[in-house]
Amino acid sequence: MSFTIKGAAVAACGTLLLAGLTIAPAAAATPGAVTLNLRYGGVSRTVEVHGVDTVAGALAQLKLEVDADDVVAPGLTTTLSDGLDLVVDVVSTKTSTKKVTLKYSTIKTATKKLYKGDSKVVKKGRNGKAIRTYLTTTVNGESSTVVIKEKITKKVINKKVLVGSNDKRAINLARLAKWNKIAKCESGGRWHINTGNGYYGGLQFNLATWRSVKGQHFAKYPHKASKAEQITVANRLYEKRGFKPWSCRRVL
Structure with missing residues (x-):
């Protein structure tokens, strides 16, 4: 079995550019020859060289391409010995x-x-x-x-x-008397009322307004929250809009 590696044949300053190689296992040892265990470009073969005594000479004789990026082990100036493992990693x-x-x-x-x-x-x-x-x-x-x-x-x-x-849900009962008056006007003072008209609890919050001031901290629906919690949420809304959202503010 054999393989061929093509390139240019030049040798200078330890860098070799070689071409046109066919390598095949030797049928029998040649007098004065050195057998090397070669792995070139990830492919392993046993090769034979003669009349050369360094790795650089062996690569030149085998016409293998080696450039400045490639990694040769052992180095190019290493003296050859029979059975030497020679590895050339082709790098680009x-x-x-x-x-x-x-x-x-x-x-x-x-x-x-x-x-x-x-x-x-x-x-x-x-x-x-x-x-x-x-x-x-x-x-x-x-x-x-x-x-x-x-x-x-x-x-x-x-x-x-x-x-x-x-995680603390602080209760704020500021303006309690006024919220009681508004609740009496809005819902008859029934803090857990739900008539199905889209408004809930004593102060008749709709869901959008309830959620806009984080009423869900206490309950998903206003009428599910306690009176104190509904008043706390009302005070949050008051800080933004006063009593304006309630039509029953007229009773104050």
């Missing part, structure tokens, strides 16, 4: 560039200013852009690629989010 490299998108990260910070389950975006995220230079190295036909340089053309801005860690 190339570079390439590519525009890439850099994904932003989301940074979450716990805060007691928010209740558990709530969050607040304090800085929006933005993807960045870069030009990357890659080095691809091929060894005996197997390639691997790494980034060797990166130029940022658009800076990444990470998203920052505050995440609630407060």
Whole structure:
């Protein structure tokens, strides 16, 4: 069995460029010959050389291509001996560039200013852009690629989010007398009423308004929350809009 490796035949300063080789196992040892266990480019063969005494001389005689990127072991100046294991890893490299998108990260910070389950975006995220230079190295036909340089053309801005860690549902009964008057007008003072008209509880919250001030901290529906909890949620809404959301504010 034989194989052929083609190339150019030049030898200088320890670098060999050789061509046109056919290697076949020798039928019988030649007087003065040295037998080598050669693995070239990942392919193993037993070869015979004669009249040379170094690895460089053997490679030249065998007309094997070896350039500055290739790895030869043992080295080119090593003295030959019968049965020597000679390995030549054929290595090539190339570079390439590519525009890439850099994904932003989301940074979450716990805060007691928010209740558990709530969050607040304090800085929006933005993807960045870069030009990357890659080095691809091929060894005996197997390639691997790494980034060797990166130029940022658009800076990444990470998203920052505050995440609630407060598990206490503080009750706020401010304006209690006024809320009692409004409830008497809105629902007859029935704090757990649900007539099916889309308004719930003593203060007749609709779901959208209830949720807008985090009423779900206490209950999914307003009429399922206690009187104190409904008043607490009403005070949250009051901080934003006063008594304006209630038509019964006229009774105050």
